[in-house]
Amino acid sequence: MSSPIDPDLASLVGLRTVKGGHYAQYRGSEASLNRVMMALEGISKALVQTAAGPETLLVAVVETVRTHLDAEWVLFALADGQLSGTEPRHLIANGDGEILAFEGVTIATPPTGLPDPVLNRLNDVLRGEVTVLHAPIVDDHHVHVPVELDGAVVGGLSAWTSGDRRGDPSDLTVLRILAGQATVALVNSSLFLQAQQRAEELAERNDELVQTQRELSAVQRYALLSAERARIARELHDSVGQTVLSAGLQMELCRGEVSPAGADHLEKAVRLSRDAMEHLRGAIFTLTQPSEPSSSIADTLEELRGLHMPPGVETSVSVRGRVRELPGDVQHAVLRIVGESLVNAALHADPSRVAVTLEYNSEGVRLRVDDDGIGDPSVLRSVLRSAERGDIAQGRSRGLANMASRAFEHHGSFSIRRSRLGGVRIAASVPSPAEERP
Secondary structure (H helix, E strand, O other): OOOOOOOHHHHHHHOOOOHHHHHHHHHHHHHHHHHHHHHHHHHHHHEEEEEEEHHOOOOOOOOHHHHHHHHEEEEEOOOOOOOOOOOOOOEEEEOOOOEEEEOOOOOOOOOOOOHHHHHHHHHHHOOOHHHOOOOOOOOEEEEEEEEEEEOOEEEEEEEEEOOOOOOOOOHHHHHHHHHHHHHHHHHHHHHHHHHHHHHHHHHHHHHHHHHHHHHHHHHHHHHHHHHHHHHHHHHHHHHHHHHHHHEEEEEEEEHHHHHHHHHHHHHHHHOOOHHHHHHHHHHHHHHHOOOOOOHHHHHHHHHHHHHHHHOOOEEEEEEEEOOOOOOOHHHHHHHHHHHHHHHHHHHHHHOOEEEEOOOOOOOOOOOOEEEEOOOOHHHHHHHHHHHHHOOOOHHHHHHHHHHHHHHHHOOOEEEEOOOOOOEEEEEEEEEHHHOOOO
């Protein structure tokens, strides 16, 4: 009895049955089988080279063929117009493993000294004259298989041997496996490289977007500060300036009605009012001059502190956590809340110390404005409730209501409580959109 062997296995080992009388034949095929196993190992090594790029992959394939057949020449080539964008397009190696032609890479060497059969086969494949090469070829010293993809011939894989090494069906099977797998792996490698390129382009675009966002944030901070400066300048001009001018005018009118003893004091008061008016004009001029955009939100907070707090008040700004760019509307809400808190503290709390703290966390930002003034948190909370009901329409209550509404519009929180400094703490949290969080 003999046991049939699978046709593919038979082509690899060179046996059709395992009769006892074929033991010598089996021993004679052992060398061929060993070569096949080594070739399969080479195939495995070649196929895991995808991430290293097409060049490494094709070198591994050609080297596997050369080693398996002990070939003098090996050619792998893609027809012009096939697998567009895939490089290298062809590769030729001699029996020493030297690369003689390598298209599309920096180590290319002019293909000089090629035997006519190799050069003719290369030209045929490159020109697309592969119709005559659809069928595999195996003879004493030449093996060829078409390179196919999706049923179409896209190139060819050929090898030439000499001396005692002759081709056999197992060699054809090895080359067919290598050709098919190399083509698929070549496509995958090309796709991998394209994906890498797209990833690099996306990373570059993302960097540009981040930079643009930073520039936009700086512009928004600059616009907010400019509006604050303009508002303060307008208030100084329209209210404080007019009041100082009126006081000076009233003193001028009193010149003829005071005693000689009081004339000197009146003159000093008039001079002081004029000096005050000059200082006001200087301050208004300074406030209306354009300034450089602040480089960070911390710088903007420092400028707000300088704009709103009297010179004699000790103030500090602290930024904690991993600083990142905030969306424009979130940044605007945070700065407005801080600005309004500083105005309230300066006008109503009579503080000697004010501390601003901005903390970045995984959800967004939290801010606190603490003072050591005379404010009562319970009274301010009552005023806020009245403003939210519409009972009070002006003054400090409106500022409190504005701060609370800015936080609530962003699904945040707002609270008024006793500060550790002894006065009032204005606290708010403003979350960032989910896609902006770290």
